Amino acid sequence: MKFSIFSAALLATLATAPLADPLEPYLWQNRPIVVFANTPDDLLFKRQMELLVDGEAELEERDVVVIVDTDADAEETTELRKKLRPRGFQLVLIGKDGQVKLRKPRPWTVRELSRVIDKMPMRQQELRQRWER
DSSP: OOOHHHHETTTBOOOSSSSSTTTTTGTTTTTHHHHOOOSSSSSHHHHHHHHHHTTHHHHTTTEEEEEEEOOOOOOOHHHHHHHHHSSSSSSEEEETTTTTEEEEOOOOOOOHHHHHHSSSSHHHHHHHHHHHH
């Protein structure tokens, strides 16, 4: 079973083992972007990863962690697939509160993702606190 987690800061593999609730470690700390594909060779997946790598600094500024699951043929479905139920390629943005904020069946640019994130109440609060310092 393939299950990799990438940090937006390093975009390097941090874990390869499935977790009972893989999103729990990020609750109230990070905004996970989960990228699903049936295989790592999926063209939509490859394009999405290129876009995310290109916008690494913007994602890091918004506390984004990118989680990738590209093995739809695994013997056991990953907990993320059970929870989020993707069909083929899918991008899912999850807020720091653990709620799904966005689902897209095609790649999105970091600019588009940043706009959605920047409208979230918690992100607005973070920006206000940064200005008050």
